[in-house]
Amino acid sequence: MISHYVATALERAHYRLVDDGTFAATVRGLRGVIATGSTLEACRRELAEVLEEWILVRVARGLAIPPLGKAVVKVRRAS
Numbered sequence: 227m228i229s230h231y232v233a234t235a236l237e238r239a240h241y242r243l244v245d246d247g248t249f250a251a252t253v254r255g256l257r258g259v260i261a262t263g264s265t266l267e268a269c270r271r272e273l274a275e276v277l278e279e280w281i282l283v284r285v286a287r288g289l290a291i292p293p294l295g296k297a298v299v300k301v302r303r304a305s
Contacts, residue, residue, distance in 0.1 A: 227299055232277045234297035235259075239273055241266060255292055256280070 235253045244250050244262070249269035251261045261276045263269030281299060284291050291299040 228278070228281060231281065231291070231294065231297045231299050232274055234294045235277050236270065236274060238294060239270070241269060253277070253294075255294070 235256065239251045239253050241249055241251045247264075249263050249266050251263075251269050251273045253259050253273075256277075259273075259276055259280050261269055261273035263272050281291060285299075285301050291301075
C-alpha cells in the first residue's frame with residue numbers, strides 16, 4: 227500500500243532544474259513534499275525518502291493522506 231503510493235507519487239512528480247544547477251521536485255497535491263538533488267536521479271531518490279517520511283508523520287499525527295488517483299493509504303485505529 228505505501229510502496230504503491232510512493233511509486234504513484236514519483237510518477238506524478240514535477241522536476242525542475244534550479245538556477246544553481248541542482249534539481250528540485252514536488253508532487254502536486256502533497257503539501258510540504260519537496261526534494262532536491264545534484265542530479266535528477268539523486269533528486270528522485272531523495273523524493274522517495276521524503277514521501278515515506280511524510281506518510282509516516284501524517285499517520286503518527288492522525289492526519290489524512292490525500293489519495294493519488296487509485297493509490298491510497300488508509301490507516302485504521304487499533305481497537
